[in-house]
Amino acid sequence: MGLFGKLFSALKKTKDGLGEKLRVLFARDKIGEDFYEDLEDVLISSDISVATADEIVENLRDRMISEKVKDKDYVLSELKTEIKGCLDMADDLEIGFPAVIMVIGVNGVGKTTSIGKIAAYYSSQGKSVTIAAADTFRAAAANQLEVWADRAKVRIVKSAEGSDPSAVVFDAVSSVKAKKTDVLIIDTAGRLHTKSNLMEELKKMSRVVEREYPQAEFYKFIALDATTGQNALSQVEVFDEAVGIDGIILTKLDGTAKGGFVVSLCNELQVPVVFVGTGEKIDDVELFDKDAFVDGIF
Amino acid sequence: MAVFSGLSEKLNHIFSKMTKRGKLTELEIKQAMREVRIALLEADVNLQVAKDFIASVSEKAVGQDILKSLSPAQQVIKIVNEELTALMGSTNSKLVVSSSLPTVIMMCGLQGAGKTTLCGKLALHLKKQGKKPLLVACDVYRPAAIEQLKIVGEKAGAEVFEKGQGNPVKIASEGVEYAERFGFDTVIVDTAGRLHIDENLMKELEDITKTIRVDEILLTVDSMTGQDAVNVAKTFNERLAVTGVVLTKLDGDTRGGACLSIKAVTGKPIKFASVGEKLTDLEPFYPDRMASRILGMGDVLSLIEKAQEAVSEEQAVKLEKKFRENAFTLDDYLEQFAMLKKMGGARGLMEMLPGMGLGGKVKISDKDIDEKKIERTKAIILSMTKRERFDPSIINYSRKTRIAKGSGTTVQDVNQLLKQFDQTKQMMKMMRNRKGFFPF
Incomplete structure (x- = not known):
């Protein structure tokens, strides 16, 4: 498989969804007011937010009307351009080293699995990697991470279940500083963004990294499940407010879900997608590619 | 939450053009349902499911009478909410128990x-x-x-x-x-x-x-x-x-x-x-809780419930009939006050009473609905016998003394109430006779 081959095939299922709906829509003989209204519905039904879908359709309609366009293929290609434009609102993220990557998100989105895969990714790039098991809440979370550490052949720093996650972060930071490790990836417990005490805990962990390791580049990545709907926006907003979000890890893109909310996230919150998870094997992760993503969903 | 108040505001806006209350028309429903659809999509309801749902609800909503106690927007929300609740089924959390264990x-x-x-x-x-x-x-x-x-x-x-x-x-x-x-x-x-x-x-x-x-x-x-x-x-x-x-x-x-x-x-x-x-x-x-969560309208719905509890549609219809027939008794008079109390405000009640709404010509001053006075009036009426309430003309001095004693008021208070009631009846008679003059 070529570059982005996996992303493309993962998105192929997505393609059947959005593409099919668009084909039905574009098969209609007239491009009128109803057409644009239905187009908006199709976009929203790909989990794009109402605000962004509105914006895309408004822009497209205004341009098509002023250019007096009647050609459907042209409208379709311009729709692609509009969606790409939304993704372009977020600047690409260049990772600098030494890096500390803290992975956060709600429960069950695939943080631990993603960390295993990302650790393997950096390891394969010739970087030294350590992972910190700071999810001390969920039953057996550290054991799960340990299996991934084994698979990725990287070091793991962990502590007993129920211990203070900030203490684990502190230990891990001290360890990577001493060993001059290139990448430290911190696993955190899944938490609903509506739980303020858990958000405070996250802030504390973040402060520990900032205070103890100022020379490192510190990134906070939110893991988002591709099957998520409109709530993705709320998740990113609240986590961003708490600790500042630098990027998105889009997980479970190997299902039929579209991950369409990514378009609104880039457009409305200017948060870029960094990694994409496309399966359960250790190499099922790749860097996000906008063009491949847009081409894939059409 | 902002999005939530969004739907009720949008619906209110659509119905603000509706000058008089009556049945929900097709056009209004169509406009309202576009907003409902967006609300459903924003709540992650599948597009096709939302479309099917809207189609069936629209059919039910067109031509429905708007309850006297609700605004048209509230009426639409009420219908949508009821349908949503019904669709999601009953509260049934029982797990199957097999006849042969385990x-x-x-x-x-x-x-x-x-x-x-x-x-x-x-x-x-x-x-x-x-x-x-x-x-x-x-x-x-x-x-x-x-x-x-x-x-x-x-x-x-x-x-x-x-x-x-x-x-x-x-x-x-x-x-x-x-x-x-x-x-x-x-x-x-x-x-x-x-x-x-x-x-x-x-x-x-x-x-x-x-x-x-x-x-x-x-x-x-x-x-x-x-x-x-x-x-x-x-x-x-x-x-x-x-x-x-x-x-x-x-x-x-x-x-x-x-x-x-x-x-x-x-x-x-x-x-x-x-x-x-x-x-x-x-x-x-809980399907009902989930319905209001999906619509994002918990507050609006409880308001609707409150209005519905206070005056049921039948009650309002009964009252209107009595107004027209001039068969308005002291019992009805009492009922009015009870409703007033339930609603927690005079304005709401006035609007619910036929012809006394904002467009109506009858104005009742705050003096008439003084809280203590309401209590006193209630006590007086409750101290009357059924027959007295039905036909106040039989209330002589001796009856008045008894009523005053029973309600802890004076004969003067009883007189005042009877006079007031009489005036109300007269007023209604006037309205009825000059039907062309008043809009009802």
Whole structure:
């Protein structure tokens, strides 16, 4: 498989969804007011937010009307351009080293699995990697991470279940500083963004990294499940407010879900997608590619 | 929340053009339903499900009378809310109990939906009912999943049957045997999370249901799921004949429209809602609460309920008839005051009374609806006999003295009330006679 081959095939299922709906829509003989209204519905039904879908359709309609366009293929290609434009609102993220990557998100989105895969990714790039098991809440979370550490052949720093996650972060930071490790990836417990005490805990962990390791580049990545709907926006907003979000890890893109909310996230919150998870094997992760993503969903 | 007030505001705007109250017209419904549709989509209700729902609700709404106590916007919300609640089914969180023990419950769902945690919650739920559940660890793929189930089981005080990373079908069948031998009445089978398009893993679940007798197959769904919920629910249901759905992570701020989609495509009851990380955080599913959550209109709905409780439609109709027939008695007069109290304000009542709304010509000053005076009036009327209330003309001095004593007022107060009542009746008679003069 070529570059982005996996992303493309993962998105192929997505393609059947959005593409099919668009084909039905574009098969209609007239491009009128109803057409644009239905187009908006199709976009929203790909989990794009109402605000962004509105914006895309408004822009497209205004341009098509002023250019007096009647050609459907042209409208379709311009729709692609509009969606790409939304993704372009977020600047690409260049990772600098030494890096500390803290992975956060709600429960069950695939943080631990993603960390295993990302650790393997950096390891394969010739970087030294350590992972910190700071999810001390969920039953057996550290054991799960340990299996991934084994698979990725990287070091793991962990502590007993129920211990203070900030203490684990502190230990891990001290360890990577001493060993001059290139990448430290911190696993955190899944938490609903509506739980303020858990958000405070996250802030504390973040402060520990900032205070103890100022020379490192510190990134906070939110893991988002591709099957998520409109709530993705709320998740990113609240986590961003708490600790500042630098990027998105889009997980479970190997299902039929579209991950369409990514378009609104880039457009409305200017948060870029960094990694994409496309399966359960250790190499099922790749860097996000906008063009491949847009081409894939059409 | 901003989005939430959005829908009621938009609906109010649409209906502001409606000059007089009457029936809901097709055009208004069409405009209103566009907004309702967006609200549903924003709540993650599947597009097709939303469209079908809107079509059926519109049909019902057109031509419906607007309740006297509601604004047209509220009326539409009321209809939509009722239909949503009905669609999501009744409150039924009962698990199937097999006639030949043990009852076998199998979990299924996507990765990260919350199956393992739910296993623990269900075990605790069953234990509280005096049952003896056995947890069977059939998630042999996810690292440390068995470990997690063991910890969860321990917290719930339920035994866990595990055979390491063996064959899930074999483990499930051995687990049931174990339960039979050691007297467990319920078996909860935890399975690995899987994509509904993963052929091998879906077949594995089918094999389990073919190998052991499974009484209940619970599809566990993350309430934050978006439009894809339909595909997931449909496939799982087609392959496995799901018997019920459990919604997880409802303690977040998602509006949870996915559950409507799931209900629509599977027709299976939503049995439980999982609302927190503690093992006790498992609730029955409440369709009415979910409906207002999806619409995002909890406040508006409770307001509607309040208005409905205070004056039922029949009450208003009865009153109007009496007004017209001039058969207005002191009992009705009393009823008016009672309603006034219930509504907690005079304006609301005035608007509800026919012809006394904002467009009506009759103005009642604040003096007339003084709180203490209302209480006094009530006491006086309640001290009258039924006959007196029906025909006040029989009230002579001796009766007045008795009424005053009974209500702790004076004969003067009784006189004043009778005079006031008489004036009200006169006024109504006047209105009736000059029908052309007044708009009713």
